[in-house]
Amino acid sequence: MHGRLKVKTDAQKEAERKKEEHEKLVKYQAARNRIFELRNTQHEDILNITTQLLIFNCECNTFWNIRKEFILNKLKDFEESLKTEPKVNECSESNTEDNTDVQNGDFADALSDTQTEECSEISESTESKVTGSCGAKENQESDGNNDVKTEKLDDWREKFFVRELNFTVQCLKKNPKAYAVWLYREFIMSIDSNADWNRELFLCDEFLRADERNFHCWDYRRVVLKHLPERSKDLELKFTTNKIEDNFSNFSSWHYRTKLLCQNHRVIDCSMLSEETVREEIDLVFNALFTDPTDQSAWFYYKWLHGNHFNHNQSLISVMVLRRFSSISLLLSRHVSKSQIESTKVYLCSSPVRCTFKPVNPYTSSCYSDKCISQELSDHWIVSIISSSIPPFGKIEIGIEFPEEFALSGEDYLNLVLEESDKLHSVLNVGPILNIHQAELQKAFPDVEKYDSEMLLDLSKEEPNNKYVLLQLLSLHRSKFCDTNFLETELKCREILMKLTSIDPLRKQHYEDTLSDIILESKLVQSSKMPEFREEKLKCGEMVNGDCKEVLKLKQHSVELSGLGLTQIRRISPMFMLSEVNLSSNQIECIDSLAGFMNLKVLIIDDNKVSDLSPLYLCYSLNTLSAKNNSISVLDSFEKLVDCHLIASIDVSNNHVVQVEGFSDKIGELFPRLELLNGAPACSI
Incomplete structure (x- = not known):
């Protein structure tokens, strides 16, 4: 019918779309192949072609690396050219547009002309800086020749770096979560001696204003702050507070806050923070939890603030000597490698003896470097004496000297005595076992811990079926296993786990395994309180030449x-x-x-x-x-x-x-x- 607009069918539209994609793909592959051909040639088209490719696909690390190679060589060549005697050259005027301004729609045209296109503005800028202004004679001598050369170099570098930084901004606007672009921008800033890091901080603010959970930008912000030591840590802490208050679900802000707190107070983890600081953080996190108790971000921060942190000191948990097998069982609080444990020295009646070391349930360390050697790690080792044997009868003294790198808490040397009738000698360091789940907060600040427990109980009354509240209540009860009636505590834990199983059936097996752990902990505590469990409590000096510890000789x-x-x-x-x-x-x-x-x-x-x-x-x-x-x-x-x-x-x-x-x-x-x-x-x- 005349005057009626002809509408394309869906099949026609799909066919046209596939045709356009195919044409782009062909040109993209041609440009990719061309850039691989030119990679080691320092051809001027390298910068031009990579610009087009990266605008189309800014996540390709290979193209960024090729661009890095070109830039580093270009900078080197330009600096060397300034050291040589200037020659008489002429240059013609050319007006080439900045390739970083090429839009997506021009991609096909740009690719089709890659081999015949003129040098980019960067290349022309380089040439003009070396040869001088068009029509000028460069063999003219001047008294300040060195100063002129330095000024030329600085001027060229400044324009070059600005152009590259603008190009990365263009790519980040298309994809603000591209690892490769952020890394390339960091590279450009690192080779620029006059880099403006305050400008980078402003850039981070802008991108985080657009998306406060862009963890790529958060990572880059930490890099920027390393170059701004004068930046107040309190300002950064306030920045995270504002971001958290804007959105409690901002996990990146919570995570960044954990790093800032440790840096500000110069501590390893939150167990070393002051009581006032911990109280303030508890108020902040509970403000978030009462607002949205189902959000995981605040709960992760809560667990960091309360949980058991890595014990940086090695501790000796258990030692057992079997006379019949001339063997010693060592249980440590941290895993060590075979090369480390083999530095341990064993003495039989004050004489050193040779031993073999067998790991119990070892795992092999991961290795991602050719220089790294995979090792077996374990926290439990069986030491067998091979150069001698423990006599079957009589009083025997056995000494164990641990290496300094173990950093044992005052337990560098352990002296064990087997009486005449002893077939077995066992020593157990009770503290690290019975306080397995005791929170750092509970041990450090009892008053703050009491306040925290009250807040958690109040939250549980408002949210009785909230999984995260129940999990934290479970952790709270387990941390008090040794301080309260352990049977009553076990009963409370059972009730919580039954409730968790009903509201979260997908993790039923996990909760059953957790119940098994609790039952075993209860049995362990119960056994440790029985008279037949302990033969006598040893004095500190009888076990360890160091700090006093609660130690038991066991039957x-x-x-x-x-x-x-x-x-x-x-x-x-x-x-x-x-x-x-x-x-x-x-x-x-x-x-x-x-x-x-x-x-x-x-x-x-x-x-x-x-x-x-x-x-x-x-x-x-x-x-x-x-x-x-x-x-x-x-x-x-x-x-x-x-x-x-x-x-x-x-x-x-x-x-x-x-x-x-x-x-x-x-x-x-x-x-x-x-x-x-x-x-x-x-x-x-």
């Missing part, structure tokens, strides 16, 4: 953990002196935490989900192993226990492994002292 004993509904046994390793452990009728799948229990004689793990027994390979004293009704299916689990020479009884009834052909014969070969297998005499099977 052999057993622990009953059956039928508690445990899903894991993450950490009962401080109880290395245990001789009997009953973990039957639970839901345990992994027994890695039992590794290194060298004094363990009887282990009962019936009616669980255990599939691997190999973690018991260091349980040298193991005599009776009962693992009925589990998921053991292969003989490999037993082959790794060949060093457990004392095993006399094994019961793995109702496991798939008993159906493996040659099972009985293989078990008999591995354990020559075996007397009972699955409840029957081993010789009759």
